[in-house]
Amino acid sequence: MKCPICTHLCQYFDDLSSRVGYYHCHRCALIFKSPEHYQDFDAQKKRYDLHQNDEEDAGYRAYFGRFLDFVLPRVPGVRNALDYGCGATSLLASMLEEEGVACDSYDPIYHPDPAYREKRYDLIVSVEVFEHLHHPEEVFSELLEGLRPGGYLAIQTQFHPDSESQFLKWYYRLDPTHIFFFRPETFHYLAERYGCRYIGDDGEKVVVIQKDRSRAET
Numbered sequence: 001m002k003c004p005i006c007t008h009l010c011q012y013f014d015d016l017s018s019r020v021g022y023y024h025c026h027r028c029a030l031i032f033k034s035p036e037h038y039q040d041f042d043a044q045k046k047r048y049d050l051h052q053n054d055e056e057d058a059g060y061r062a063y064f065g066r067f068l069d070f071v072l073p074r075v076p077g078v079r080n081a082l083d084y085g086c087g088a089t090s091l092l093a094s095m096l097e098e099e100g101v102a103c104d105s106y107d108p109i110y111h112p113d114p115a116y117r118e119k120r121y122d123l124i125v126s127v128e129v130f131e132h133l134h135h136p137e138e139v140f141s142e143l144l145e146g147l148r149p150g151g152y153l154a155i156q157t158q159f160h161p162d163s164e165s166q167f168l169k170w171y172y173r174l175d176p177t178h179i180f181f182f183r184p185e186t187f188h189y190l191a192e193r194y195g196c197r198y199i200g201d202d203g204e205k206v207v208v209i210q211k212d213r214s215r216a217e218t
């Protein structure tokens with residue numbers, strides 16, 4: 001099967017105990033679950049309902065705090081933002097507001113307000129969303145369109161261990177709604193392909209990319 005991000009031919013490997021198969025791209029480092037294991041919308045929603053946390057939970061706040069601690073120093077001057085795939089919570093949006101950044105929220109299940117498509121943002125954040133998407137490159141491209149020239153895209157998704165044997169032992173792949181697994185190399189590839197600047201990653205799960213300043217607004 002071809003890599004849905006870079007079209008390179010991928011290698012198949014599988015988990016002998018569960019029979020779940022994966023494809024590994026050796027050009028952009030993407031790993032993705034074989035499509036027959038993707039879940040339908042209702043099954044995904046049931047799983048997401050379990051995920052939802054109390055906004056007052058101190059641990060949840062600390063979790064977003066760590067994300068913002070990495071991102072905010074790398075995105076100077078941002079005044080408005082979109083939280084793409086926020087889930088049932090608006091906690092990350094409120095934490096950005098506390099930092100002086102006006103923030104909209106969008107989620108296809110819990111906040112399905114398409115108004116964000118008409119706006120342009122200085123910053124789009126997307127935390128633990130990309131591993132769930134069925135067409136991550138389309139969403140990446142769509143989010144870039146939602147940025148002003150010079151705007152930033154900050155994505156959190158756990159980077160996979162770059163070995164198939166380690167991958168099969170990795171807890172993150174076991175969530176049945178996780179289907180795409182990335183590495184910094186995958187985001188380097190996407191950034192280059194879309195003419196963006198790769199600002200940096202934390203080596204673990206967060207990456208910041210900047211849209212070309214000269215790219216025309218659409």
Ligand SMILES: [Zn+2]
Nearest residue numbers: 003006025028
């Ligand atoms: Zn690839």
